[in-house]
Amino acid sequence: MNSLNRLPPFPLLLTLLAVTHANASDAPDLSLTLDPLVVSGSRQASDSFSLPFSIDSVDRQQISDGQLGINASEALNRVPGLVVQNRQNYAQDLQISSRGFGARSAFGVRGLKLISDGIPASTADGQGQAATFNLDTAERIEVLRGPASTLYGSNAGGVVQVFSRDPEGPPKVDAETIFGSDGLNKNHLSAEGANEKAGFLLDASRMDTDGYRDHSAARRDQTFAKLNLKPDADSKLAFIYSSLEQNGTQDPLGQTWEAYKQDPRSVTANAEIYNTRKSIDHQQVGANYERYFGDSTLQATAYTGKRSVIQYLSIPKGSPANNNNGGGVVAFDRRFYGGSLRWLQPVGDVDLVFGLDYDQSEDDRQGYQNFVGDELGVKGALRRDEKDTATSLDPYAQATWKIGDWTLQGGLRYSTVEIDVDDHYLVNGDDSGNRRYEQASPAVSLGYAFTPELNGYVSVGRGFETPTQGELAYAPNNVAGVNYNLDPSTSTQYEVGVKALLGNATRVNAALFQINTDDEIVVFANSNGRTSYQNAGRTQRRGFELGVQSQLSEQWTANLAYTYLAAQYDSSFVSGTRAVDSGNNLPGVPRTTVFTELNWQPADGVSTAIEGLYRSKVYVEDSNTAKPAPAYSVFNWRARFEQQYGAWTVHQLVRLDNLLDRQYVGSVIVGDGNNRYYEAAPGRSWYAGAGVSYQFE
Template sequence: MRAGRAPSPLRHCTLLAGLAVALSAHQAGAQDASPDPVTLDRVQVTSARLQAVAAFDVPASLSTITLDGSAATPGVSVSEALGGVPGLAARERQNFAQDTQLSIRGFGARSTFGVRGLRLYADGIPATMPDGQGQVSHFSLAGAERIEVLRGPFSALHGNSSGGVVQIWSADGVDPTQGHAQASAGRDDSRVLSASVRGAGDVFGGALAASRFDTDGWRDHSAARRTSLNAKLHADLPGGGRVQLVGNHFDAPDAQDPLGLTAEQVRDDPRQATAVARQYDTRKSARQDQLGLRLEQPLGGGHALEAMAYAGRREIEQFLSVPVGAQSNPLSSGGVIDLDNDYGGLDLRWRWAGSLAGRTLEFTAGANADRQRQHRRGYENFVGDTLGVRGALRRDERNRVQNLDQYAQAWWQFAPRWSLLAGVRHSDVRFRSRDGYVATGNPDDSGRVDYGETTPVVGLTFAPHDDWRLYASAGRGFETPTFNELGYRADGGAGLAFDLLPATSTNVELGTKWRNARGVRLEAALFRADTDDELAVARNVGGRSSYRNVGSARREGAELAALLPLGTDWSLALAATWLDARFRDAFPICTGAGCTDPTVQVPAGTPIPGTARRQASARLQWQPGDWRFAFEAVGVGRIGVDDTGSEQAPGHVVAHADAARTWNTGHGRWRAFVRVDNVFDRAHIGSVIVNEGNGRYYEPAPGRGVLLGLRWDWQAGMD
């Protein structure tokens, strides 16, 4: 690595090893002072596709966030729960017409809408389509039990666009029946109502959850409403099996989009909406319904069968601010997107838990197939002189993408203190497009392209002590372009960009995990991902982005997470990330309006936009009796907004505080809470729109705000 840049990985390894040795020595002393043994939690590591192996023993960075209803948050966005996960950036945009921005170790950072480059699941059902585009808007926090975040090489076992994995799991039905109701209100007339109920009998059980969110929006022209429903029903089968039916509904009509701001507009008034947002009444409506069926059935002798089938439909209507003049181009697809997505899939796997050479072995093999049928129409966003209404048809195509994957994985504890986790996945992804809009100057754009990739991964874990793990892992990953990225050619010509190649990555990770009987937890990791055929924006014209492969890129860094009990009532949680994400090859791009011949050179070594070099968070909590008080601080470094590095969103540190009081009564438990966000009223940028063609890169975050809430948890049979 060049002088003046980040310390070498070898130096980081030495520091991590020294820290782990020191902590192990401290833990040994603590164990002498305390006879209490450490109990290992044998939880299913679903993100790593393991069942009988504790997360502590997996050679990967895996975080589990428990959602027990104690958080002093509204429960609207998944970003509320992800702030303390190292390596992950979850940026709430104050724009509910767009999804939360998620990236892991720099993967997914370039996405301007939705979630890109990551695999998402809700109750085991993919929320990422076969083309790699995903969304978390339908993730229901009202009835959720936990969120799992998997980072590093083993993410590749989930297939296309596996820069990281985020899974949300809703709670199961239980006996006795229990539930909750919660209401909260905050700034800008934001209101949230949620409720859940869970029950189970000898055979059948279920859980239902619902929430409703309304807001006038912190920025002008940003009002929104969201309604979500989630149901999870189960039936126990003979032999220890279980079948589950999961359904959810999400509806967000006419969420206003204030668009991004330029740096000058942010200085002027960070709460304003861009003028064209009002002019064209930019807005988005989203509706999604889906069902999933999961079967788990032990077969005896350590064998088990797991099967999953799902189907759903997502409808999008979005009004953009594409200028009327830009739509005079015969290749323009207009300024209104009308998108219907029908999707579904199957997953079948066999699992065996036994022994090899007298040592514990868990083996899994399976296959999955997913299909997405997309009817994409585009309309002009004007009729005569009236703007912001649906006009003439300008695009009509039917797209289909499907994948067929096969995978196998084995975990083997081949020695008392050593274990091996290895896996391989082969993926075939096929894109088809049939153009139904052929006109003068706009020829038939139908076409097809196929991608295939094999992604092996391997990890080794060493346990120098019962409560200390060292591990190393390596693997390959790949990321196909999505249909949105295939939608427009970089040369401005007709047809889809079927010349794009998938990006392929080589990932390595070194890490350590440690804990003691007093509840201290420490995890640290070094990582590097080298990508070939990296995808990046080639040009922005008429409100549309086109992409190209730009050579190689590198994402490397270090993560640290710690949980430190500070006595009976105090605790401190820390998370820190250092990330150096850069293009390693120079490449040309277009920057001027209407440009089709790229002449501006992005030099090698330019930081990948949308990534922060440093990110850290700390939460200090005091819980005396029925009270709880907490203070949080979150710091983020500067974030580049485009490939050339022409501008950066300034770094910032923001503090939050919350307090809660609990009352246990004969009719359940009541909890009142108050939260103050941005305690010191710091002006800062919450998220950026990478490579925004008009220079409106910035989405400001709100100033100081207060949230008040009341929650009731009840259980059947209480006096």
């Protein structure tokens, strides 16, 4: 109750408005979709309201209305249970955590399974990159949390799936430009069209920014292409290509508390001395095939791609880590490929799903000193050379049985993840080796429809989370070689929830959950951009999630996402040189998160909204002795206008973020060994844009 009392007044007022107006007698035609179709969890199109687990869908309007289309945080903050933090650092990608899973990630996304159009955006070891998501083409984003997500492999925290829109209608071309604070400029071009047999979608964008903080400039180029084919009445085929390119993206690193307070735009001197930066070249192609055999369905996916990365760290010139143990420059060329087969078979009242997922990535990895003589921030002598291979093979089976008002869904997945290291740099010994992780992950959910407007459910699942190649890459205490002693964590998850329709204009989702984890993977040390990990003891996560969507009137809609999460260590251990006591809070996890939105559409083609975001304080390391990142509340305003002139459609957008110009820490670097835990968020920022599209006859 104390946490509820500390909530800012705006979210509570918005919740009250939603409930008060939910049962209006003359309800309008809804612009909100209160019961969207989703495929996550059940793996076939189902009404989200009837599914016995936590699943949310963010639709195309919510993704694009008044948004910049640059970071997934724009759309995913509205999902309960998720914490999505824009780090203002395009060298390290977003931080995304679900019910506390993934909060420790030093870069990219781990602990959650990322999927785009059926193709994994997470590699076989569980490391994912949300930057590869193309928001300009997204039709919807589904977010699955809780026990049901354990059926997706060794990413126990949840599943985030992006589905691109299918092209339709006569050919159309679009162009858009957006500009704003800190030198941001995004230019976007697209074309699409379809008939009964085929359709195409082409999309390309370039984003440039000077960055809010010093030494944080970035350029990001994205392309996307989709070709839909319908060979016959019983099948469909889609080819999908996407790419992401970032050259010389500057990395401002973290800040100490004193440096942040003195100047939130500041960077540590080492970031500029060593010119910390990262370049990424990512390309992938895939195909989805679906064929109907009467009531049965065969689904097949195949994909392949490559990713090249070179990153310049700030590891000091004379340190052992630079001279002997891998160097201060990380470089790898990755080839990845895989596929899946799935058979959907109804048998009476039971829907059966049988599937097999296979994924492999091969990294040709090198490490170099980040100096040559007295010249710093350049590629120097070779200090690491190896080939790392991660392979996963996961068969699974699921069944959904609907009988009367009851829905029973259960499944079992057997995951095998194998990591192989072939060391070619033998000066410091042969670090070649192999680790194999395997576990069966069962999950079962039981739902009951008390009334057509009220569903309840219970769910339980057993999952596990393997170390990623990045987490295995460095042994603790600056010891050369791979951290083969790092074990997977295992979790048992419980969830109880209700889904309610209040009148015909409001939907409420609520869930209580508890997650018990053994051998939690935690940060051992994080220094100068390099992180090593260890296994801790037990952790426990207990929480409550509430989501409310309401059509208040014909012009007004409201959204609320509330999360309370107590994530704590359930046993004591030693992290590096610090003692961590049982009862300490997991770092990187706010106890309370609230997102609110009030949207007004006074006329066709006009939309404006106020967004509110509150996060409680966040601990930054396991001992909880360092200064936590303080709680904050921010408010944003956005507006979008659209006009139609025959075949031409014109739109404009205006956006103001952080209206009250608050100074706050937007994200943290968990366990940083230099006490540079904090990453400042921008003050008041403005953005404006305009676009035009032409529809051919």
